[in-house]
Amino acid sequence: MDITEWLNLALRWLHLITGIAWIGSSFYFVWLDNHLTPPKQGDASGELWSVHGGGFYHAQKYMVAPAQMPDDLHWFKWEAYFTWVSGFSLLTLVYYVGARSFLIDTQKLALEPWQAIGIGLGAIALGWVVYDRMCRSALGRNNLAMGVVWYGFLVGAAYGLNQVFSARGAYLHIGAMVGTVMAANVFMIIIPGQRKVVDALIAGQAPDPALGARGKQRSLHNNYMTLPVLFIMISHHYPMTFGADRPWLVLALVSALGVAVRHVFNLRHKGKSSPSLFAAIVALIVATTGYVAWEKSGRAQAKGPDLTYADVQPIFAKHCLSCHAEHPVAMPAPPLGVMLDSAAHAGAMAPRIQKVAVDAQVMPLGNMTNMTPQERAKLGAWIAGGAKP
Structure with a gap:
């Protein structure tokens, strides 16, 4: 039984x-918060009536705290805490334990696992401090203003991490940086502030309004x-x-799109x-998809009508067949x-080969076998020519 895979599944599900x-x-x-209306009676700062699941709910909000x-x-x-713990555990299991396969890209920087892990952890900590x-x-x-500056910092971090890690590893570390900030906001600011408000009420003191304002921000x-x-x-997956x-x-464009969509809902x-915001969302969608399409057209492989499986079989043998064969070693x-040990098998997998080995260049894992750009281009040319047997 593969304990690692079951642990991966359990953490991902959690x-x-x-x-x-x-x-x-x-x-x-x-x-x-956005639907609260002034209460008709009482000292609450806002209230809302709603219906759900066959019942009626009456929610009231006190801007600082109730009188008692x-x-x-x-x-x-706990939702925030366990989301962060499970996410960081998954990052550790996949990208730190499997650093050579998923985090390190030797074509960018030949790091040792401990070095890559140190950079990753440092980036996560730096994100919270900044x-x-x-x-x-x-x-x-x-x-x-802060949102714009913070967004610029994250885009710069994404660019910098992409010079060091695999593209997937860089993406996941930006996610870990932001996720850590979000969880730390709950653990270090929101909950401690609420505890101080509760303690003040119990002691018969007036709570500090700044605590609620800071938590809301x-x-x-x-x-x-x-x-x-x-x-x-x-x-x-994409x-x-x-x-x-x-x-x-691409990450910067899609993230800006996510922020804009969230603002529309708010x-x-x-x-x-x-x-104008709807127009900006449409523009971001067009810019993102258009940029990716432009990139792809710019690096489209020239057709190689004379290339056959025999021409690319040495590439498969060197970089792929230790895993992707009928009887892998x-x-x-x-x-x-996925099997690439025959013309029929490889031809059937041509679209997938194009996606992961030519376009995204995530295979071989961590490029541990040092597949060269020329070899990737040759695979692309073989596929563009029809992946002939």
């Missing part, structure tokens, strides 16, 4: 479940960072994103709309059933 719980509660409370502590108070925190300092500075008093930031993180979580010549630019919750069975 990450998905807890992520849904965290994001769901986050989206709900932002929606709730309720007997039972629910804290929304973000937190921004929030505490004068810049933090203007959410729009960090919660708002988390709301806007959610969709870019979700994109990164699924991006490894090589046309991280496999671009400038994957950091405006709609308030009963507002912005035609590196593992019990060919991964995903």
Whole structure:
């Protein structure tokens, strides 16, 4: 039994479940905030009536705190904590334990695993330090200005990490940086602030309004960072994103799109709309897909009508057949059933070869066999010519 694969599945499933719980509660409370109306009676700052699941709900919000502590108070925190713990565990299992296969790209930088792991952990820690300092500075008093600067920092980090790691590894570390910031906001700012408010109420003191304002700001930031993180979580399934010549630019465009979409929803919750924002979303979609298509057309392989399987078989033998053969020597069975040990097998897999070995260049894993650009171009030419046997 392959314990590593089962552990991978368990962590990925846990990450998905807890992520849904965290994001769901986050989206709900932002929606709730944007739909509150002044109460008809009482000292709450806002209220909302809603219906769900056959019942009616009456939610009230106190801007700082109620006059008296309720007997039972629910804290929304474990969803965030377990999302981060499961995500970091998955990052460790896949990209740190398997650093040579998934994180290191020897064509960019011949790192030892400990060096790559150190850079990755340093980037994650640096992300929180930079973000937190921004929030505490004068810049933090203007959410729009800070958002622009923070976005620029992340784009720069994506560019820098792409010079060091595999494109997938760079993407996942940007996701880890942002995810860590979001979880740290809950663990280090929002929950401690709420605890101080509760302690003040118990002691019969007036809570500090700044604590609630600070927590609300960090919660708002988390709301806007959610969709870019979700994109990164699924991006490894789509090589046309991280496999671009400038994957950091694709990430920047899609992340900007995610932020814009989130802002549209936030405006709609308030009963507002912005035609210019809709136009910006359309422009971002066109820019992203257009850029990827332009890149692909620019590096399209010239057809090689004279190339046959015999011409590319040495490439497969050198870089692929230890795993992708009917009886591989590196593992019990060919991964995903992909076999390249005959003209028929390889021809049937030509589109997949194009996607992972020519376009995205994620195979061989970690490029441990040092497949050259010339060899990739030859494979592309063979495929462009019809993948002839």
